[in-house]
Amino acid sequence: MLEIIALLRAHRCALTAEEIAGRLGASRRTIYRDIASLQAMGVPVDGAAGLGYVLRPGFDLPPLNFTxxxxxxxxxxxxxxxxxxxxxxxxxxxxxxxxxxxxxxxxxxxxxxxSPGASGWHGMPPAATEPALLRRAIREERRLAIAYRDADGRVTHRSVLPVALIHYADAVVLAAWCELREDFRHFRLDRIEDCVLPGGGFTGRGAALRAGWAARMPTAPVPA
Structure with a gap:
C-alpha cells in the first residue's frame, strides 16, 4: 500500500488499477482491494474503477526506515x-x-x-566556480555567462542555459544548452574560469530542456 501511495504521489494524472498493477507486479484485484483499504484508513485517494486514481495534494508519507x-x-x-x-x-x-x-x-x-566508507584519494580537479551557484541557476532556471577554457587552452565566452550537474569519476560536468552552438554541451567545472548570472532566464523551459538533454545522454557527451 505504501508503494501505491508513492506511485500516485509521483504522477499528476490519474492512474488506472491496471497501470498500477503493471508497475507493481500485482493483480488488478489486489490493487482494488488495497486502494479500498487506503481509503478506509483516511488516505485521500480519489477515483473509481475504470476511471483511475489520484492522490490529493498535501498527504505526507510516514517517515522512511531503511534496511x-x-x-x-x-x-x-x-x-x-x-x-x-x-x-x-x-x-x-x-x-x-x-x-x-x-x-x-x-x-x-x-x-x-x-558501515563501509570511501577513500578520499584521487580527488577531482578543484572548480574555479562555486558549484552552489550552478545548482541555484539550475533550480531557478537562470541563464549563465561563462568563460570556458577548452582542452587546448583556448578561452571562449558562452551564454548557457544550465540543466544538470553530472558527477563522473574524474570530473564534475555542467550540462547546458549553449546559445552559441545552439545545442547541448558539457562543461567541466575545473575549466570554467568565470561564471556570473547576467540576468534573464528560461522560466518554464527547464523540464523540456532536461528531457531533450536526457534523450541525448545514451550517446557520448558532446564536448564544449
Missing part, C-alpha cells in the same frame, strides 16, 4: 562527495548522515559506524 543494506549504500554515496570539492554538497551530506542516524532504531544505529 541495513540501504543504509550502507547511502553512507557509501555520501562518503564519496568530499572528493568533488563541493563544500555545499559535503555539508549537505554530513547533515543527511546525521538525520539518517537519528531516525534509525537504536539496534540499527549501533552498526552505522561500521
Amino acid at each position: 541495513s543494506d540501504e543504509i550502507e549504500a547511502i553512507i557509501v554515496g555520501l562518503a564519496l562527495l568530499p572528493r568533488t570539492g563541493d563544500r555545499g554538497q559535503v555539508a549537505a551530506a554530513q547533515s543527511v548522515a546525521a538525520k539518517i542516524a537519528a531516525a534509525q532504531p537504536a539496534r540499527k544505529r549501533v552498526g552505522l559506524g561500521a
